[in-house]
């Protein structure tokens with residue numbers, strides 16, 4: 001993930017400050033060096049890195065920490081605010097009628113992002129349409145059409161026409177009923193003149209409200225030139241960073257945002273249409289620093305609930321799980337829901353306190369919710385009595401033998417299920433305790449009081465801790 005290294009190395013450095021009430025100049029030097037090292041190795045432009053680290057240093061040295069604030073919290077707040085300031089606000093995209101033009105080099109993820117964004121707008125109650133003008137890459141038409149079908153959004157393209165400008169014009173007319181028009185364009189290996197000519201003509205024809213540059217998170221220093229040229233020809237309002245699920249460093253994309261004086265609009269985190277997030281700087285930086293992102297988490301949970309249909313299950317209330325007893329029935333529902341939420345690694349990063357700390361301490365398979373395991377578990381559970389499912393702790397050796405026989409599985413598999421239950425129960429307990437995590441609460445309060453500093457005033461999306 002973008003700047004992942006910054007998150008973990010910074011957390012390590014900050015942890016060394018635990019228990020300290022004052023920062024020495026050496027402490028600050030060390031933190032600033034760590035930040036510089038991480039950002040530079042993530043391909044962030046040198047001048048940007050210097051600017052950021054100078055600001056952090058200056059503030060940490062000059063500002064007086066509020067009375068009683070531990071040094072770690074104080075410096076964390078400064079780093080948080082400066083990072084939010086560097087990355088800036090999210091690209092303004094009101095939920096209303098609009099035309100969005102996507103630009104970018106070949107393979108950056110434009111077609112995929114067009115369908116993902118359309119899906120995202122559809123979840124907000126709008127009617128989006130994707131217009132595919134890529135006549136350059138064979139297969140672009142089919143790919144876009146198929147993805148739009150999966151996203152259940154309107155689509156226009158014409159494989160028999162090789163004039164992208166005409167396709168764009170016809171597309172706008174043909175999809176007149178849609179509110180949000182997303183125009184996908186062709187890419188090239190490099191910024192050739194014909195690509196620039198073509199996109200300028202399309203831009204003139206569709207007159208977009210927003211032009212977004214799609215960048216692969218793996219792009220390094222080349223991002224700067226690319227961003228500049230696209231900006232000069234069509235004007236870039238925002239950036240979509242794709243493939244953040246990979247090992248990409250992402251720093252180049254941040255440099256492009258700075259170069260075009262724009263902002264980040266969306267993040268792509270996988271190959272499926274649902275693998276998209278609207279960029280929210282507060283949550284993004286919080287996640288980066290291991291402080292969780294409750295806004296994104298809530299959205300994913302809501303989506304997963306809809307897919308799992310647990311809202312319709314009158315017998316099961318997820319709230320119970322967070323407040324009271326955690327049963328095997330809860331575990332089964334929980335596994336289904338989690339499976340729908342997306343990769344657990346990403347989900348855990350959004351939970352305050354899980355990101356850097358607890359998650360790393362969990363055994364690798366603590367939350368392994370693959371379909372296969374789920375199927376095996378539900379077969380085993382079918383052979384249990386209701387009482388056993390409600391009080392799994394009372395299941396002894398005799399019952400294990402009976403359940404294994406009844407379900408046609410082995411005793412070892414039944415034990416594995418009970419083991420999994422125990423691990424999940426422990427995790428849920430930690431989650432239950434989170435609302436009263438004193439340190440977390442205090443830190444959040446301080447961040448909110450802190451305000452100022454160009455950070456957009458604290459943790460907007462972290463409601464429960466306010």
Ligand SMILES: Nc1nc2c(ncn2[C@@H]2O[C@H](COP(=O)(O)OP(=O)(O)OP(=O)(O)O)[C@@H](O)[C@H]2O)c(=O)[nH]1
Nearest residue numbers: 106107108109110111112187242243268269270271
């Ligand atoms: N893992 C991952 N893969 C992605 C993501 N976004 C796009 N891809 C993949 O990247 C490849 C290129 O994506 P496209 O959407 O075809 O790129 P494009 O910019 O439209 O390419 P051209 O039409 O050739 O200009 C495809 O294999 C996508 O599945 C992402 O967020 N994560």
